[in-house]
Amino acid sequence: MNISGFEINHGTEFKFCGNPCCSSITPLCFAGIDTLCARNRCKTNWYHFSLGEHVCSNCYEFLNTNTSKHRSQSVNSVWRHRMNSWRREWLKKSSKLGRRRILNAANFLAAQMLPWWLKCNKCGLWRQLPPQTTVGSSKCNYRPDKFTCADVVKVGYFFYLTCFLVNMHQPIRFYNHVSANRPVVVRIVA
Known part of the structure; x- marks a missing residue:
């Protein structure tokens, strides 16, 4: 099912x-x-x-x-x-x-x-933010200059494990990123 x-x-x-x-x-x-x-x-x-x-x-x-x-x-x-x-x-x-x-x-x-996507400052991957998130406002919890995976994933151990494994072997991945209402394709290369 x-x-x-x-x-x-x-x-x-x-x-x-x-x-x-x-x-x-x-x-x-x-x-x-x-x-x-x-x-x-x-x-x-x-x-x-x-x-x-x-x-x-x-x-x-x-x-x-x-x-x-x-x-x-x-x-x-x-x-x-x-x-x-x-x-x-x-x-x-x-x-x-x-x-x-x-x-x-x-x-x-x-x-x-x-959906909005922000780049993690620790592992370098793009993470999708929860729906109805207003990026850039004073009320927003997500700041692009300080954003990490821990802001989206609330389990601390999983976050550190994820960022650590990604830094060890980071493949080429394609992610979507919305910037100023214009879609931009971003490629992350190790």
């Missing part, structure tokens, strides 16, 4: 990411906000955000009220309310700087729902 919520249906038609540089064999929807979310069932089109990070068309259209399919559901949804309050806050801050622009569902997904 698969407890992750992502099951592979072998009898379905597969649709892959349309980006030719994407190496994801089966894209996974990182948003999962619509009841019709494809997860990894590959029946719908995919929106590519970065290497390994995709949103299914059902979740994307759920936030977009311009589509008639989801208009009645998404107007009163919690996610739509979150997106509108984020949009108002963004416009308030950007209008002070003189840089007003219209934000859409893709901007909201990239800024608010993509």
